[in-house]
Amino acid sequence: MTEAPAVSVQDLVVSYDGRRVLDGINLEIARGETMVLLGGSGSGKSTLLRQIIGLGRPESGKILVNSVDLARCTPTELKKARRSIGVAFQNAALFNSMSVEDNIALPLREHTRLAESTIRLMTWMKLAVVGLAEFGKHTPPELSGGMKKRAAVARALALDPEILVFDEPSAGLDPIVGAELDDLILGLKRAFSMTVVVVTHEMASAFRIADRMAMLYQGSLIAVGTKDEIRQNPHPRIRQFLDRVPDRLTDSRAIEGHFKRYLEGGEL
Amino acid sequence: MNGSRSNLVERLGAAVLGQVSYVGGIAIQFGNSVLALPRALPLVGRKTRWRSAVVQMLAVGVQAAPMVSIMAVCSGFILAMQGATELRRLGALQFVIQLVTISFTREMGPLLTAIAVSGRSGSAFSAEIGSMVVTEEMDAMRTMAIDPVEFVLAPKYLAALIVVPCLSVLCTACGILAGAIFMRCSAGMIFSVYFRGVLQSIVVRDVIMGLLKSIAFATIIVHVGCLEGFRVRGGPDAVGRSATAAVVKSTFLVILADVLFTAILYLTGGD
Numbered sequence: 001m002t003e004a005p006a007v008s009v010q011d012l013v014v015s016y017d018g019r020r021v022l023d024g025i026n027l028e029i030a031r032g033e034t035m036v037l038l039g040g041s042g043s044g045k046s047t048l049l050r051q052i053i054g055l056g057r058p059e060s061g062k063i064l065v066n067s068v069d070l071a072r073c074t075p076t077e078l079k080k081a082r083r084s085i086g087v088a089f090q091n092a093a094l095f096n097s098m099s100v101e102d103n104i105a106l107p108l109r110e111h112t113r114l115a116e117s118t119i120r121l122m123t124w125m126k127l128a129v130v131g132l133a134e135f136g137k138h139t140p141p142e143l144s145g146g147m148k149k150r151a152a153v154a155r156a157l158a159l160d161p162e163i164l165v166f167d168e169p170s171a172g173l174d175p176i177v178g179a180e181l182d183d184l185i186l187g188l189k190r191a192f193s194m195t196v197v198v199v200t201h202e203m204a205s206a207f208r209i210a211d212r213m214a215m216l217y218q219g220s221l222i223a224v225g226t227k228d229e230i231r232q233n234p235h236p237r238i239r240q241f242l243d244r245v246p247d248r249l250t251d252s253r254a255i256e257g258h259f260k261r262y263l264e265g266g267e268l
Numbered sequence: 269m270n271g272s273r274s275n276l277v278e279r280l281g282a283a284v285l286g287q288v289s290y291v292g293g294i295a296i297q298f299g300n301s302v303l304a305l306p307r308a309l310p311l312v313g314r315k316t317r318w319r320s321a322v323v324q325m326l327a328v329g330v331q332a333a334p335m336v337s338i339m340a341v342c343s344g345f346i347l348a349m350q351g352a353t354e355l356r357r358l359g360a361l362q363f364v365i366q367l368v369t370i371s372f373t374r375e376m377g378p379l380l381t382a383i384a385v386s387g388r389s390g391s392a393f394s395a396e397i398g399s400m401v402v403t404e405e406m407d408a409m410r411t412m413a414i415d416p417v418e419f420v421l422a423p424k425y426l427a428a429l430i431v432v433p434c435l436s437v438l439c440t441a442c443g444i445l446a447g448a449i450f451m452r453c454s455a456g457m458i459f460s461v462y463f464r465g466v467l468q469s470i471v472v473r474d475v476i477m478g479l480l481k482s483i484a485f486a487t488i489i490v491h492v493g494c495l496e497g498f499r500v501r502g503g504p505d506a507v508g509r510s511a512t513a514a515v516v517k518s519t520f521l522v523i524l525a526d527v528l529f530t531a532i533l534y535l536t537g538g539d
Contacts, residue, residue: 053411082413093408095400107412109316159412 006195012061023219034196036206039216086156090168092148094140101136107158126154146177166198304418320423329431340439344446365465368447377440382485386518390493394514397497398507432486492518
């Protein structure tokens with residue numbers, strides 16, 4: 001019998017204000033796999049990520065995390081599913097009113113009955129894993145961008161999740177710190193055999209950490225495959241993405257349409 | 269013509285739906301917060317929530333006390349002076365005692381307190397929660413399976429339920445004290461006579477109604493402030509707008525609730 005995937009997205013449709021943002025997405029992420037979601041700005045990759053971590057309600061379709069449908073489960077099931085997912089947000093999303101160690105201890109204090117001394121030890125261990133053992137007493141504003149992201153990873157690891165999710169881990173970081181974060185993701189995967197989902201548009205980072213990649217374009221998945229399959233994929237959008245070819249920003253048809261409407265007495 | 273009429277109907281419909289959605293949001297949030305409130309209580313609840321509620325009590329209550337006291341003293345003087353101008357002509361200056369006491373116990377104590385708390389804390393709640401929404405802290409909380417209503421709102425609500433009635437009592441006391449100082453200075457009335465008159469004018473029903481009003485006003489201020497924060501979408505400018513909206517809406521709703529309470533008191537023979 002084959003093992004159920006860690007994450008299974010089936011015919012997922014998401015709309016905002018009548019605009020379809022995700023259109024019939026089907027994606028399976030196997031246990032222990034690192035899946036990188038690629039796509040340009042507005043392609044829907046962050047929306048897909050929000051659905052996977054249970055922060056959005058789809059119009060239709062299923063999001064199965066450990067075989068629990070996040071779109072239709074009870075609040076208790078959703079809570080349980082969320083505890084099995086650790087999320088490192090793009091801007092770290094640390095609580096500025098708390099010290100770094102309190103940020104990491106928060107999920108432990110909320111969801112376990114461990115003694116305070118044990119929580120403190122576990123917090124220190126999580127901070128040590130991400131190389132921030134010395135910075136527990138600091139507050140988030142006292143940390144650099146890269147350190148904040150590592151602290152966010154430590155918090156995501158607090159409850160020993162089965163699935164670790166990263167939203168744009170290298171965004172806003174210099175290449176060296178970005179590479180350090182890639183190393184951290186690879187190290188965590190090796191050490192804890194986690195399923196890792198990463199949203200990024202940094203190609204170097206994606207090719208370094210991915211087992212498989214999924215490419216989104218205008219709310220649809222245009223390719224899913226291994227690094228080599230993506231590299232060799234002839235799809236024009238993937239070629240454009242990999243070869244860094246810019247879009248035509250001035251669409252003459254749109255300008256023409258605007259002038260036509262204006263000349264017919266309409267508003268621009 | 270037809271187009272503009274349908275446009276008007278469309279906008280009217282959208283506005284009505286917006287208001288219904290707002291009221292629905294407040295009702296759902298209120299229900300969830302009432303369910304979460306026991307978890308913020310000392311002994312039976314979670315220690316961290318109670319600690320957070322105590323911090324809020326200091327911010328909402330203790331830090332607001334000087335401002336509320338000064339506002340009450342000034343209003344007490346104004347009321348006593350305005351009343352004395354008319355009552356002196358009728359040779360009934362001593363009725364200033366009743367005027368100040370009844371006005372503050374029934375009306376001005378709870379209302380002045382609510383306006384001060386709305387301006388100070390309603391906007392602060394909204395800005396704090398709005399900033400947390402913008403920086404994804406609320407999303408982070410949800411992904412950690414922590415309920416934002418229980419974690420953020422319940423301690424604030426519990427704190428307001430405790431300190432707003434206390435501030436209201438302080439406000440009433442300061443207003444009455446201002447009346448005493450005025451009567452001492454303008455009519456040479458000794459304090460013991462004044463306070464005897466005060467005790468004769470205070471009715472238990474008025475005190476209870478005043479406290480009930482304070483609890484209702486605290487509920488309005490916390491829930492409007494927090495809902496405005498939770499509804500923030502966009503960037504930092506939206507946080508500023510939500511803080512302004514929190515003060516405007518909560519002050520408006522406080523006055524509306526006050527009318528309701530006063531009407532109940534009047535219709536049941538209290539006035």
